[in-house]
Each structure stands twice: as C-alpha cells, then as structure tokens.
Amino acid sequence: MPLNLFAMFIVLCAASLMVGAQSLAWYEIFSLSGDAWLILTVSRLPRLVTLVLAGVGLSVCGVILQHITRNKFVEPATSGGLDAAKLGILIALTMMPAIGAVGQMLFALVFCLASSLVFVAIVRRIQFSNTVLVPVIGLMYGGVLSAIAEFYAYHNNILQSMQGWLLGDFSKVIEGRYEIIYLIVPAVGLSYLYAHRFTVLGMGESMAASLGLSYAATAALGLILVAVTVSATVITVGAVPFIGLVIPSLVALRYGDNLGRTLPIIALSGASMLLICDIFGRLIMYPFEVPVGLTAGGIGGVLFLVLIFKGGR
Amino acid sequence: MISVNKLFKTYGKKTVVSDVGAHFPAHKLTSLIGPNGAGKTSLLMMIARLLEPTHGDIFLNGNSIFNIRPADYAKKVATLRQAPGFNLRLTVSELVAFGRFPYSRGVLTTEDYRVIDEAIEFLSLGTLRDAYLDEISGGQRQMAFLAMTIAQQTDCLLLDEPLNNLDIKHAVQIMSALRRLCDEQGRTVILVVHDLNFAANYSDHIVAMKEGRVHYSGSVENVVKKNCLQDLYELNFRIARSEQGYLCNYFKPSGELK
Incomplete structure (x- = not known):
C-alpha cells in the first residue's frame, strides 16, 4: 500500500469532517463541547463513513464488472446497473409504499442483479468487438431502463421525487438514515477474498476453465457483490457515476491489474476521489452544496475522456 | 497417455470432428497437422475440456476425462490458447x-x-x-x-498454434522449450501447428487430420512422406532429409520444382 496515498486519504477524511455550513474548529472537537459533538456524531461522521464506504464500494464494483466483462469502460453507470436499481426502488415505492428502506434496497438489489446478468449475456455474445462498443451498448441499455423508470414514474405522478435518486447527494446522510451503507463492508471483504479469482475471470472464460476455475459461479458471485454494493449506495445517497470507471483504470495504469495486490489501492483511491468530489461540491458555492452526483460526474467525466484518448493511443 | 475414441463434434448439420480415434503417447511431443478447417483445434479443445463433444469419449491414463473434476483436471492437463482478447x-x-x-x-x-x-x-x-x-x-x-x-x-500440455505470429527465432525457442519439456521433464505435449517443418523436426508423433477425420497418424517417418502430405494438402511436396532434419518444400506449384 503506497504511503502517500494513505496519507492523502487521512488528510481528506479530516478535511471532510471540518467542512460544512456550521463551522467547526479542531479545539471544539477536542473539548467535546455539546454543539460540536452533536454535529460530529449526527452529521459529519455519518457523512464521512458513507462517503468512504460508497467510494470504496463503487470503485471495487467497477473493477469487478470490468474483469467479468473484460472491458475497462464498464461500471454500474455504463452497464445499466444504476438505472435498474433506480427502477427497482421506484417499483417498490409504488407497489408497496410501506416496505421501508431495507425492502426498497432488496428490490433495487434484485433489479440490479437481473439487469447485470442480462448485460453480461449481451457482452459475451459480442466479446471480440470494439472495446468502446461495450459501454455504448451499456449506456443504451441503461437508457432504455431509465426511460421505463421515467415513464412509470410519470404514470404514478412521482417523477419529481425520482429526481432525488437520480443524483448522488450526501447532504441527507444523518444518523439513523445511512446505516444500510454498512452492507458494503462484507461485500468488499468478500471481494478481497476472491480478488485472485476475479483476476482469473479477467483472463477470459477458456483460460479460467483451464486453470480449474468455475467461470459461471465466480462471475455470479461477482455480480451479486456488485448488486449489493450498488443497491446499498443508491438507497442511501443516490447514483454516483464514473468513480467505478475512472479509479480502476487510473490504478491499473500505475499498478497493473493483479487484483490481489491492487484492490486495496483501488478501494482507497475510490474513497479519496469521492471525498475530493464531495469537499469540492460543499465549497464551490459555500454555504450551499452541489450534489456529489454532479461533481463526480463532472470530474469523472473529464478523466473518462482522457482515458479514452489515452486508450486509443 | 491420452486416447480418443469415436469422437464427434457437430454444430447443427455441420460436422467438424467425425469419428476420430487417436492415441497421444505419454512423454512424447505430438503435433496435430492438417489444412484449415480440419478439426484440429476442435479436437484439442475437446481434450482440454473447453469444448463439449457431441459423441465419444476421451481417456487420460485409461480414465474418462469427464469423470474428473474440473479443478483436478487443471492439475493434470494445462491448455494454452491464443489470447487475442x-x-x-x-x-x-x-x-x-x-x-x-x-x-x-x-x-x-x-x-x-x-x-x-x-x-x-x-x-x-x-x-x-x-x-x-x-x-x-x-x-x-x-x-x-x-x-x-x-x-x-501438469503431466500434459495442450497448445493451440503456439507459433502463430511469431518470428522464426521465437518459434524455434518455443519449439525447443517444448522439446526439452518432453526430454528433460517427461511431460506429454500436444500442439496444433501449421508449419510442417517445425512439426517434422521437433515432434515424436504426428496426427494428421483433414475434413474432420484422422487421415494419418504415427511416427514422424511414417507421416512426413510425399504421398501423405500431398493427399493432405493437395499440393506438390518435395521432402529432403539430411542430418539437419526434414525440409518439406511446397512453395512452388507443380512443375516448377527442379
């Protein structure tokens, strides 16, 4: 684990705790005065935990999907996974309004998993075609799912509230409303245990088979882990695009694709990137906030373009 | 030792491997040769368990390979395919x-x-x-x-066209390495190869296929013969044999060879 990356992560965590509409100074934290402590435990710490876990989860999800589809431009946002999760929440909201956050998450999970399975089936049929074609198909596929969701929302008069999950936003994260995000912890832990297997998946089906790895079972496990992470993230903070795409590619350029070694680096970089996007969003028109979905989309989108041009070199 | 018995592979009405029976001797280097579409790679992939045969059976040291768990098979037979993706x-x-x-x-x-x-x-x-x-x-x-x-x-290595796109130096390096694997470590090597001169000079055993069937099979002397190769490839051959090994000349069409 590179030390400077870890140091940057710690500094970003500290900065994230300090930034906010209510000013908070170091000495107030250490003196544990009532107000400062309240802000910290009710809002800032939950927000930090959510940011870190979402960043870790999304970047790990991205790299797993990339190994399963063998394409560097695939992540939940470019494979229909996010859109399917949103559709799932929408259907849960209208069909069973009383189901609660956990129930909604389960809907999102099932939809995300089903749509990932369909997407992987599509990608496997066109495996040897252009690498940029795969995310384009994913975006189209996501567009179709999104259109269904919007039509459905329009039909049920909840188009407005749907905007809430369209855009990742950490400002609504407070104590008591974010705990589902902890599901990312076991998902990421399992991913790390299976990191070598996911790397073997990335070598392709026949190479995996000749190394004695069951391709279907490992890919299915990967997709389940992705679905858990994506649905937990969408239900807590909404859709955060590009983290899962940009971070694994940047890390691969420097450290390679051996997940057994790079997964911790990817996780830490993902968390750092999301922290940067969030701090940026909180400062840009202080004391108001820009949702992180916008800043991550902006910063990530630019990096995505850079990577495409570098990749085409 | 690997042996194949009455093996078929069909896709719809198209038969790519038809009633193939062959032996691949242990601790020897066996080349699978034949024109494109002869079913060499299909046969190799079925032995590798990367392709399901339509009929027939494959035996590794007398046991059907389909009774071996994939995870255990990976400790007995290793496969190297071309990896373009x-x-x-x-x-x-x-x-x-x-x-x-x-x-x-x-x-x-x-x-x-x-x-x-x-x-x-x-x-x-x-x-x-x-x-x-x-x-x-x-x-x-x-x-x-x-x-x-x-x-x-693994005791057995299967290689699908390992010389593809290589310059002659790397091709010689790969083939001599495979030769040493047999001679020094007693491994069994089976490879699909298009370059007849490499097959003739580095193999112990050759299995020649055409149109999904095994046409010739045996030691190098018995297969690398003018009439066998002409039948296989429908080209005129001139085979020279010296202390340096075999040289199969098929570069000029009939009549132009002096």
Whole structure:
C-alpha cells in the first residue's frame, strides 16, 4: 500500500469532517463541547463513513464488472446497473409504499442483479468487438431502463421525487438514515477474498476453465457483490457515476491489474476521489452544496475522456 | 497417455470432428497437422475440456476425462490458447504465478514461488520478470504465457498454434522449450501447428487430420512422406532429409520444382 496515498486519504477524511455550513474548529472537537459533538456524531461522521464506504464500494464494483466483462469502460453507470436499481426502488415505492428502506434496497438489489446478468449475456455474445462498443451498448441499455423508470414514474405522478435518486447527494446522510451503507463492508471483504479469482475471470472464460476455475459461479458471485454494493449506495445517497470507471483504470495504469495486490489501492483511491468530489461540491458555492452526483460526474467525466484518448493511443 | 475414441463434434448439420480415434503417447511431443478447417483445434479443445463433444469419449491414463473434476483436471492437463482478447496489465511474473492457481487458489506458498522461478528460468525470462505484458513483444508475450502453462506443473500440455505470429527465432525457442519439456521433464505435449517443418523436426508423433477425420497418424517417418502430405494438402511436396532434419518444400506449384 503506497504511503502517500494513505496519507492523502487521512488528510481528506479530516478535511471532510471540518467542512460544512456550521463551522467547526479542531479545539471544539477536542473539548467535546455539546454543539460540536452533536454535529460530529449526527452529521459529519455519518457523512464521512458513507462517503468512504460508497467510494470504496463503487470503485471495487467497477473493477469487478470490468474483469467479468473484460472491458475497462464498464461500471454500474455504463452497464445499466444504476438505472435498474433506480427502477427497482421506484417499483417498490409504488407497489408497496410501506416496505421501508431495507425492502426498497432488496428490490433495487434484485433489479440490479437481473439487469447485470442480462448485460453480461449481451457482452459475451459480442466479446471480440470494439472495446468502446461495450459501454455504448451499456449506456443504451441503461437508457432504455431509465426511460421505463421515467415513464412509470410519470404514470404514478412521482417523477419529481425520482429526481432525488437520480443524483448522488450526501447532504441527507444523518444518523439513523445511512446505516444500510454498512452492507458494503462484507461485500468488499468478500471481494478481497476472491480478488485472485476475479483476476482469473479477467483472463477470459477458456483460460479460467483451464486453470480449474468455475467461470459461471465466480462471475455470479461477482455480480451479486456488485448488486449489493450498488443497491446499498443508491438507497442511501443516490447514483454516483464514473468513480467505478475512472479509479480502476487510473490504478491499473500505475499498478497493473493483479487484483490481489491492487484492490486495496483501488478501494482507497475510490474513497479519496469521492471525498475530493464531495469537499469540492460543499465549497464551490459555500454555504450551499452541489450534489456529489454532479461533481463526480463532472470530474469523472473529464478523466473518462482522457482515458479514452489515452486508450486509443 | 491420452486416447480418443469415436469422437464427434457437430454444430447443427455441420460436422467438424467425425469419428476420430487417436492415441497421444505419454512423454512424447505430438503435433496435430492438417489444412484449415480440419478439426484440429476442435479436437484439442475437446481434450482440454473447453469444448463439449457431441459423441465419444476421451481417456487420460485409461480414465474418462469427464469423470474428473474440473479443478483436478487443471492439475493434470494445462491448455494454452491464443489470447487475442487478453487485456489485463500483469507483469510476467504475476502472470506466471497464476499458473499456480489450481494449487494455491491465490495464496502462494514458498513451493509455488520456487516453481514460478523455475518456469521463468526454464524459458530464460529472468530479465523480463517485472515487465508488463503490454510492453513486451509478441514473441516474449507468448513465452510468458508458456511459462505460466509450465508453472501449472501438469503431466500434459495442450497448445493451440503456439507459433502463430511469431518470428522464426521465437518459434524455434518455443519449439525447443517444448522439446526439452518432453526430454528433460517427461511431460506429454500436444500442439496444433501449421508449419510442417517445425512439426517434422521437433515432434515424436504426428496426427494428421483433414475434413474432420484422422487421415494419418504415427511416427514422424511414417507421416512426413510425399504421398501423405500431398493427399493432405493437395499440393506438390518435395521432402529432403539430411542430418539437419526434414525440409518439406511446397512453395512452388507443380512443375516448377527442379
């Protein structure tokens, strides 16, 4: 684990705790005065935990999907996974309004998993075609799912509230409303245990088979882990695009694709990137906030373009 | 030893492997030759268990390979295919380490490291250990993939056109390495190869296929013969044999050979 990356992560965590509409100074934290402590435990710490876990989860999800589809431009946002999760929440909201956050998450999970399975089936049929074609198909596929969701929302008069999950936003994260995000912890832990297997998946089906790895079972496990992470993230903070795409590619350029070694680096970089996007969003028109979905989309989108041009070199 | 009995592979109405029976002797290097579409790769992939036969059976030391668990089969038979879609950024030594996957499932032991070093040493890849696969030449890449297959420490190695797109120097390096695997380590090597001169000079045994069937099978002397090869490829051959080995000349059409 590179030390400077870890140091940057710690500094970003500290900065994230300090930034906010209510000013908070170091000495107030250490003196544990009532107000400062309240802000910290009710809002800032939950927000930090959510940011870190979402960043870790999304970047790990991205790299797993990339190994399963063998394409560097695939992540939940470019494979229909996010859109399917949103559709799932929408259907849960209208069909069973009383189901609660956990129930909604389960809907999102099932939809995300089903749509990932369909997407992987599509990608496997066109495996040897252009690498940029795969995310384009994913975006189209996501567009179709999104259109269904919007039509459905329009039909049920909840188009407005749907905007809430369209855009990742950490400002609504407070104590008591974010705990589902902890599901990312076991998902990421399992991913790390299976990191070598996911790397073997990335070598392709026949190479995996000749190394004695069951391709279907490992890919299915990967997709389940992705679905858990994506649905937990969408239900807590909404859709955060590009983290899962940009971070694994940047890390691969420097450290390679051996997940057994790079997964911790990817996780830490993902968390750092999301922290940067969030701090940026909180400062840009202080004391108001820009949702992180916008800043991550902006910063990530630019990096995505850079990577495409570098990749085409 | 691997033997194949009454093997068929059909896709709809198209039969790519038809009633194939063949023996691949242990501790020997066997080349599968024949024109394009002869079913060589299909046969090899069925032996590798990467392709399901329509009918027939394949035996490894007398046991049907379909009774062996895939995870155990990976410790007996290693397969190297061409990997055009391979886009992982791994270093040579990381790739070779994945050859130990059937044993270690990711957590490498000191024994694994020893085998990895041996495989790298065997192909003289020491200087490229830490180079990324996408930064070395095609020939070096192929050597790295072969090292991974060697590190799998299986009795039997199956290789699908390992010489494809290689310059003659790397092709000779790969073939001599395979020869040494048989002679020094007693491994069984089966490969699909298009270059007849490599097949004739480096193999012990040749299985020649055409249109899904085995046409000739036997030792090199018995297969690398003018009438056999002419029948196989429908070209005129002139075969010269000297102390340097075989030279199959098929480059000029009939009449122009002096």
